[in-house]
Amino acid sequence: MTDIGGPPQAATDSGRPLLAARNLTKTYGRTHALRGAGIELAAGEILAVTGPSGSGKSTLLHCLAGIVRPDGGEVTYGRERLDRLPEERLSELRRTEFGVVFQFGQLLPELTALDNVALPLLLAGTARARAHERAGAWLERFGVRGQQDLRPGELSGGQAQRVALARALVTGPRVVFADEPTGALDSLAGEQVMSALVRTARADGTAVLLVTHDAQVAAYADREVRMRDGAVAGAEVTS
Numbered sequence: 371m372t373d374i375g376g377p378p379q380a381a382t383d384s385g386r387p388l389l390a391a392r393n394l395t396k397t398y399g400r401t402h403a404l405r406g407a408g409i410e411l412a413a414g415e416i417l418a419v420t421g422p423s424g425s426g427k428s429t430l431l432h433c434l435a436g437i438v439r440p441d442g443g444e445v446t447y448g449r450e451r452l453d454r455l456p457e458e459r460l461s462e463l464r465r466t467e468f469g470v471v472f473q474f475g476q477l478l479p480e481l482t483a484l485d486n487v488a489l490p491l492l493l494a495g496t497a498r499a500r501a502h503e504r505a506g507a508w509l510e511r512f513g514v515r516g517q518q519d520l521r522p523g524e525l526s527g528g529q530a531q532r533v534a535l536a537r538a539l540v541t542g543p544r545v546v547f548a549d550e551p552t553g554a555l556d557s558l559a560g561e562q563v564m565s566a567l568v569r570t571a572r573a574d575g576t577a578v579l580l581v582t583h584d585a586q587v588a589a590y591a592d593r594e595v596r597m598r599d600g601a602v603a604g605a606e607v608t609s
């Protein structure tokens with residue numbers, strides 16, 4: 371792998387969250403998607419964000435992951451003000467420190483499962499043979515090694531989501547952002563995806579920001595916060 375500067379200093383500071391947002395606002399036309407949302411994610415923590423449809427969960431996740439710039443407020447990753455970073459540094463962070471997985475996996479349809487997982491490593495400069503070796507090991511970890519030569523259209527929904535998780539984790543991110551990762555799955559496949567995600571995150575110390583409207587999925591988290599009307603309404607310990 372190319373050296374991309376290592377984790378931010380504050381990632382090792384005690385007592386400081388790995389990722390934090392304060393007073394975030396985001397407006398789309400006349401819709402106030404976020405109205406003063408705040409949240410903190412500790413290193414290695416699995417945090418569920420729940421709340422009704424339209425309450426701003428995905429928008430908050432996008433702001434925290436550096437995909438969307440908030441109109442106001444602050445997002446801090448380690449010592450860096452994410453909301454102020456130049457696009458170049460943001461995309462570097464997204465490639466190296468963050469992993470994302472969405473409801474419909476969003477795998478590239480023309481690539482095999484193995485190539486989908488290898489892609490982030492190839493983009494980071496890893497040699498092809500090594501990238502494939504690591505991608506294969508991640509597919510193994512998620513129980514989908516046998517499907518490595520299939521394309522996304524040939525996978526079941528649950529298999530595709532496990533491939534998407536492997537792709538999100540293959541670079542060894544410090545934070546994984548998962549927006550309704552089980553939303554398109556039946557409950558058994560959803561449980562398989564969640565247990566694979568949680569087991570891996572715990573083993574590797576990866577923090578997870580999990581957006582879900584499903585209480586059974588939220589129960590996998592260490593902590594849950596609820597959103598309502600663009601703000602975080604309340605917090606509770608789920609385990």
Ligand SMILES: Nc1ncnc2c1ncn2[C@@H]1O[C@H](COP(=O)(O)OP(=O)(O)OP(=O)(O)O)[C@@H](O)[C@H]1O
Nearest residue numbers: 398401402403422423424425426427428429430583
């Ligand atoms: N790109 C966009 N353009 C216009 N409006 C948007 C956009 N993204 C979000 N919104 C609006 O902002 C509000 C919050 O949307 P968001 O997607 O964050 O909600 P959510 O809590 O994730 O909902 P769901 O549970 O249905 O996924 C909604 O009213 C939505 O219509």
Ligand SMILES: [Mg+2]
Nearest residue numbers: 427428429549
């Ligand atoms: Mg959403």
